[in-house]
Amino acid sequence: MIPTTIGLGRQFTNAIRDRALPRSIGSLLMTEKSWLPFSHWNLRYNPFGELTPSERAAVAVFDVRPIVQQLAQKQTAVQFIGPCGRGKTTRLLALQRHLAIPSTATIYLPPLSWAVPRWWYKTLQVVGAPIIIDEAQRMPLPVRKMIFRRRVPLVLGTHRDLTGPLRRAGYQVFTYAVGPQNDARHVAAVANARLSAARLTPAEVPQLSIEDAQRLVARFGDDLREIESFLYHQVQQQVGCNGQMRFVD
């Protein structure tokens, strides 16, 4: 029977394979993901790198149920306000994933889109209920007015409070500040969700402790993007190291 959980360094496996070992051992060395640099921690990749939108939505630590209930009310707008890197887009992606109904429409407005007619057209082409708009502050005034006039449920990620224009258009507005809730417990939950998503086999993966998360919050505040970037380098620098994974030195 071929054992199943060995994770060895590449040079080590190459050197062993070069000794013309029996096929079973050679197979063992390659089939057990020995080429993956974090396999000895049962990780498929560095968990703190960029993710695809669907992966980001899957690891979001965010209770969408209250928002979904609010969106069920008539002419509701939910806006997430906060600086960059606090989790606005992740919340929108999580909502989009949770809603998972064909009528949901999503659009991300890139920088300078307010000045590009093609984007005005693209924004107005978006038809759905609810409509999820990321970087909603980039909508130019006429486009914004036309979107708000549709009176469909809206979910907005924005750097600027759009309560005034929304209320004038007859919306009931729910505003969530994104960032203040990024305490040590939340940071640990976010990091551990990412670690779990990068799991190679059903076995255990390293976990970020609350103590380490507290140190990260003390250093980076509520900026999750900076924390993830720091953790990426911490993990990457431990390639080839044995022993327990260190998140904070």
Place this chain on the structure above:
Amino acid sequence: MAKCGLSIELQQVDPALQGGDKVRGHVRVDADADVRCRSITVYAGWRTRGKGNVAQELGPKVELFSGDLAAGQSMRFPFEVDAMRWPPSYNGYQFSVEHFIETTADIPWAFDPKVSTPIHVLPGETRETDFPQPIVLGKFPQVAVASVFSVMGMVTMFMMLGPNPIVLAIAPVGIMLVIFGLLLTFKWLPKMYVGQVTYELKPQRLCPGESLSGSFSIRPNRTIKPEYIRLRITATETCISGSGSNAKTHRHELFQRDIMLADHPELAGDKTIRYEINTRLPPVAAYSIKLTSNELQWLTELRVGIPGLVDWKDRRALTVVPPSDLGAAAKLGSALDAAKYGDAAGADVPMDGYDLDASPGAPGGDAAITFDETVGHIWSIHDQPDQVEVLVDAVAGLPMNISARIERRFLGGGSDDPEINPDEHLVWAQYASPPLLMSLYVPQSMGDDFDRAHSAIWRGQGEIVGWNRRDGRLQIRVYA
């Protein structure tokens, strides 16, 4: 909650799986509830992981099933897909390329379950379009810098003085002066300083571990004393995360080697001096890769350090391609080891500086396995004796530099250990960290050394001979 569970069982994956090769296996579906399944598909693909935005490519989808599944029903579908051809699997610092086989079920009004399993893909057949096209790096930045400065200057003048006729007349002259000044500073003065130069570097398309050679001839118009003449070879990962105003560029130098051709030379006027360049690329699997938001680029830069002026430099891109021999590609080290092959400024690299079959600093292929590494791997699985024995069998008999904390020496024959020879002492020892227990079989002639070495760290040569399953001790025979 998904209504059905998916899993992938790969058939024996060829350790030398190449891009484009067939991957076979089975997809297993376990239905938790009655479910209508629009389709169950399987496909190969690759995806970048790391600091850059995710780039990915998926192969053709193979539909395995479409229809209804009853609660509790399990089905198993064989499949065969082609591994993606390019890029190969890559593990770098800022990004990696992960190949995988993925299966997904399209279920109406529910989360679509998706499962993927990673595979390791070596480079297969490559095409010209796989690699970034070399560009002339010397001219573009200067033109770009000149243009940007000119436009900025003009905008500033209009903002400060307004669009009056004098400004309109002066602006073109000002722009020309700016461009002239930039060209003079960055191009003409350095060129005048170095005089005639001839620089050759061949080949510009090569494989890891291959030699790179060339020459640099310089014939200054008058006697000059540059600070240095240096060739720098770099392999840099560049990733972009985010987009627009949130975009952030992440760079990491995997490899840098400085080859000092001359340090503070005095070069006589009207006399040609020729410097030979002979070096090798590191034998690591770091090929030139250009993917969306993720790039690995090899560059050379020849620089003449000019005191008080902008340096003269010539930058050229290298295209590093996989070796045509699959065996050679499989033997290449990890890209993360590239830094070990870089050397400090001033060190020249001889043509035969590298043994391609060995890790850096190791004299031979077998010696690439170090004792420390072996202990680390054994420790990580020391609670799984079957696996430890497989590992120990694999490394048994390799000469290694042993390091051990001596605990206790038994007099010859005072043990029931079947491995010990009559002319040997048994010594119990422990590795410092991790605390792996060891039994050392020491020649009688060295017995006294171990008596005196109690609790001390002993270092010497030996080989692993087995694993004592009962005591959990690694058995090592010490060389006399």
